Amino acid sequence: MFLASVRNYFSLTGRRLIARRLSSSRIGTSFRLFLLAVSCHSQPLSGTTLRVSANNRTLIEAHRRLMTDSGSERGRRYLGQEEAREFDNSLFNDYKFSIDQLMEVAGLCVAQAVVRSYPASEVGVASPRVLVVCGPGNNGGDGLVAARHLLFMGYDPEIYYPKRTPKDIYKILVAQCEKLNVRFLTELPSAPDIDRDYHVIVDAIFGFSFKGAVRSPFDTVLATLVQCSTPIASVDVPSGWDVENGDPNGTGLKPDTLVSLTAPKTCSQLFTGRHHYLGLRMVPRELASQYKLDLPPYPGTDQIVRL
Ligand SMILES: NC(=O)C1=CN([C@@H]2O[C@H](COP(=O)(O)OP(=O)(O)OC[C@H]3O[C@@H](n4cnc5c(N)ncnc54)[C@H](O)[C@@H]3O)[C@@H](O)[C@H]2O)[C@H](O)CC1
Numbered sequence: 428m429f430l431a432s433v434r435n436y437f438s439l440t441g442r443r444l445i446a447r448r449l450s451s452s453r454i455g456t457s458f459r460l461f462l463l464a465v466s467c468h469s470q471p472l473s474g475t476t477l478r479v480s481a482n483n484r485t486l487i488e489a490h491r492r493l494m495t496d497s498g499s500e501r502g503r504r505y506l507g508q509e510e511a512r513e514f515d516n517s518l519f520n521d522y523k524f525s526i527d528q529l530m531e532v533a534g535l536c537v538a539q540a541v542v543r544s545y546p547a548s549e550v551g552v553a554s555p556r557v558l559v560v561c562g563p564g565n566n567g568g569d570g571l572v573a574a575r576h577l578l579f580m581g582y583d584p585e586i587y588y589p590k591r592t593p594k595d596i597y598k599i600l601v602a603q604c605e606k607l608n609v610r611f612l613t614e615l616p617s618a619p620d621i622d623r624d625y626h627v628i629v630d631a632i633f634g635f636s637f638k639g640a641v642r643s644p645f646d647t648v649l650a651t652l653v654q655c656s657t658p659i660a661s662v663d664v665p666s667g668w669d670v671e672n673g674d675p676n677g678t679g680l681k682p683d684t685l686v687s688l689t690a691p692k693t694c695s696q697l698f699t700g701r702h703h704y705l706g707l708r709m710v711p712r713e714l715a716s717q718y719k720l721d722l723p724p725y726p727g728t729d730q731i732v733r734l
């Protein structure tokens with residue numbers, strides 16, 4: 428009865444990964460996963476009368492154990508925060524890729540994922556309106572590139588970029604967008620205005636270097652975006668999520684689409700949105716095998732693959 432209710436809840440909320448595990452595993456594991464799921468959702472369990480009175484420490488520990496146990500879901504290996512940084516450094520230092528090259532492909536992948544998830548034919552307008560919210564680091568840079576490609580793909584992007592890091596790479600990306608008449612907003616619209624004016628939000632705020640509590644001005648930015656019902660497409664990591672532990676307090680974004688870059692980060696196992704893609708098809712075979720990455724093959728000449 429207990430497990431049946433839990434299964435019912437997960438099927439209702441579309442938690443496919445966890446539900447799959449719940450139905451196939453031992454009670455101990457099931458209970459652990461149940462704790463994990465509750466820890467990810469502060470809202471009451473709709474449609475059930477379940478109540479769990481475990482303290483946060485227990486939940487976080489359960490969550491951490493899940494992360495450790497399931498690092499190789501379907502033979503794929505996820506990158507933790509430190510590994511993602513090392514992996515990145517190796518692409519730069521050992522393989523001599525430049526940040527401009529990687530960011531260009533990353534942004535192109537994000538634009539492709541947005542168009543694939545929200546095609547104009549389904550959105551119902553010729554040029555779907557996209558709000559691209561950019562953070563201060565390279566995740567934000569991916570967003571600037573994505574906005575430019577979305578424009579060339581016939582979409583209508585606008586950018587909110589409140590904290591501009593004064594580095595040439597970002598200045599050039601901004602200048603390109605400005606020259607192409609992509610509008611930069613000086614203020615983030617309210618959630619109702621976003622829902623009225625945009626069809627998709629691209630979350631390019633934080634990626635794999637995010638750490639600790641969200642600092643200003645992004646605390647208020649996230650607080651607004653979580654209230655939106657417009658679908659969110661997150662770049663690499665849903666903003667507000669811990670790169671490894673996800674969103675145990677339920678305060679981060681809840682994207683509908685996630686575009687993991689190079690390899691999925693550990694927290695992506697907790698993603699429950701409809702579309703999960705892998706992009707940045709520039710991982711050398713030797714590096715993949717060094718990190719024991721079993722990445723899915725990309726179809727044909729595609730830059731993204733659905734996970
Ligand atoms: N090889 C690859 O996979 C590539 C990935 N790319 C993208 O780059 C990001 C990682 O970029 P990085 O600059 O290292 O970090 P972030 O963009 O995640 O953010 C750093 C930025 O954010 C600030 N910050 C960190 N924590 C907080 C906080 N709690 N509150 C407020 N601000 C915070 C920090 O100070 C920095 O300013 C990766 O995810 C991909 O999206 C590259 O584009 C290509 C190569």
Ligand SMILES: [K+]
Nearest residue numbers: 630633662664
């Ligand atoms: K992000």
